[in-house]
Amino acid sequence: MHVNAVTLVGRLAEFPSRRALPAGGDVVSWRLIVDRPREGDGRRTVDAIRCAAFDRRIGDRTATWRPGDLIEVRGSLRRRFWKTDATRLGRYEVEVHEAETVEFRPFSPAGPSP
Numbered sequence: 001m002h003v004n005a006v007t008l009v010g011r012l013a014e015f016p017s018r019r020a021l022p023a024g025g026d027v028v029s030w031r032l033i034v035d036r037p038r039e040g041d042g043r044r045t046v047d048a049i050r051c052a053a054f055d056r057r058i059g060d061r062t063a064t065w066r067p068g069d070l071i072e073v074r075g076s077l078r079r080r081f082w083k084t085d086a087t088r089l090g091r092y093e094v095e096v097h098e099a100e101t102v103e104f105r106p107f108s109p110a111g112p113s114p
Contacts, residue, residue: 068105
């Protein structure tokens, strides 16, 4: 049996971005900063994981998100490919099927706090 199920909880790295797709509809993407277990020397290490939602309801929900918010997503790992000039590129991302805010970062007119 094969399983492709991903659950992440992490801090929003940047405001989500929305772009139109050539075939219609749109995609909203963002990055989550997810802590790894601490190393033996106590150092903090993180991963920045790209997420994408093709579901309009999830995309609309992201409009209230701000950098630093704690977000939980559930979805599947996907490998996307595209071509620029003569180069074929690819990257992994989580295709999000469910998303919710776990904790909002307090608002600051000066921008997100560290």
